[in-house]
Amino acid sequence: MKFSITILFSLLGIIGISQTYSLPKLKYSYSALSASIDSTTMEIHYTKHHQAYVNNLNKAIAGTKLEVLPIEEIMLNASLTPDAVRNNAGGHYNHSLFWDILTPKKDKKPSAELYKAIEENFKSIDSLKKLMNQAAASRFGSGWAWLVLTPEKKLVVTSTANQDNPIMDVSKVRGIPLIGIDVWEHAYYLKYQNKRADYLGAIWNVIDWEVISNRYTAALTDPLMQKIEKDNWQELKDFYKIIIATCHPLEENNFAPIREMSGELYLKALILKKSTVPASLKHEKTKLALEKMLILSKEIHAMVDRNEKDEHIKKKMEELHTTFHEVQEKCTH
Ligand code: MN
Numbered sequence: 001m002k003f004s005i006t007i008l009f010s011l012l013g014i015i016g017i018s019q020t021y022s023l024p025k026l027k028y029s030y031s032a033l034s035a036s037i038d039s040t041t042m043e044i045h046y047t048k049h050h051q052a053y054v055n056n057l058n059k060a061i062a063g064t065k066l067e068v069l070p071i072e073e074i075m076l077n078a079s080l081t082p083d084a085v086r087n088n089a090g091g092h093y094n095h096s097l098f099w100d101i102l103t104p105k106k107d108k109k110p111s112a113e114l115y116k117a118i119e120e121n122f123k124s125i126d127s128l129k130k131l132m133n134q135a136a137a138s139r140f141g142s143g144w145a146w147l148v149l150t151p152e153k154k155l156v157v158t159s160t161a162n163q164d165n166p167i168m169d170v171s172k173v174r175g176i177p178l179i180g181i182d183v184w185e186h187a188y189y190l191k192y193q194n195k196r197a198d199y200l201g202a203i204w205n206v207i208d209w210e211v212i213s214n215r216y217t218a219a220l221t222d223p224l225m226q227k228i229e230k231d232n233w234q235e236l237k238d239f240y241k242i243i244i245a246t247c248h249p250l251e252e253n254n255f256a257p258i259r260e261m262s263g264e265l266y267l268k269a270l271i272l273k274k275s276t277v278p279a280s281l282k283h284e285k286t287k288l289a290l291e292k293m294l295i296l297s298k299e300i301h302a303m304v305d306r307n308e309k310d311e312h313i314k315k316k317m318e319e320l321h322t323t324f325h326e327v328q329e330k331c332t333h
Helices: 001-015 039-061 071-076 083-100 112-122 125-138 197-204 208-222 221-230 233-252 258-272 286-307 310-327
Strands: 144-151 155-161 175-181
Touching: 001 197, 039 083, 071 083, 071 221, 083 175, 112 175, 125 155, 125 175, 125 197, 144 208, 155 175, 155 286, 175 208, 175 221, 233 258, 233 310, 258 286, 258 310, 286 310
Parallel strands: none
Antiparallel strands: 144 155, 144 175
């Protein structure tokens, strides 16, 4: 018994409650893609640039609560995280994806499923490539061009600045990225100098359609998609901010925030009730929860107005908190 507890503790130490990130292993040599990306660029890009994102990410999250969160969760809340975390988490995720979708093997083809989706959304692979290259060429300064699967199951081409990506709440188009093309100068300058368009033309020769097809299939049922969809529900997010600002202080018997903000709580509950519910959450349970949240918020506001006792307000707030989490958690399985 004692032995197994010792093992358990050492395992926890190894697999981490907290985690450190590391470089993913490359599936090919630095020179393997040299017809499109030269060996020196590959080596510097991987061992210096990507390694720096990994090191700086580990440094930025060390000792913070972000240390225990999956990287996807960090990115979903990019707007709320410090720049050092946002930039380096994005840098690590984006480059890991980039290496994975490249291959020296010729003639990789999209699966029938992905091929059909590309035809439906873009008419042809050539027009998809053209759109991607336009997005990449017109990205001012440093950034990425993306092929994204959205929560509505549409394929969309977009681009982001710096090391942002479409999982992040700062991205205009949101969804799971299937292809990401690095258009930072560090990705192409040695071979192509200022000719970004030539780099973009050449990179399609080393794109691994097999990996991208697998990413497409996985993205269709990835629970992350529902998190993104829910995260795009701005009225729910706004309501959540008030919940955080008022509910959490109650745990320390601090009633000032709720007494101050009960009117705002009621207003946001009203706005939330009238908002458009995302497709995958449109059912009776959500509707009932939103109605209940509105009623509770209205009651809480009235109680604050009447200057009722703290413990009465706290009890109602707890009920509101629980009801809120019925909406937040319902579809994350
Ligand atoms: Mn890069």
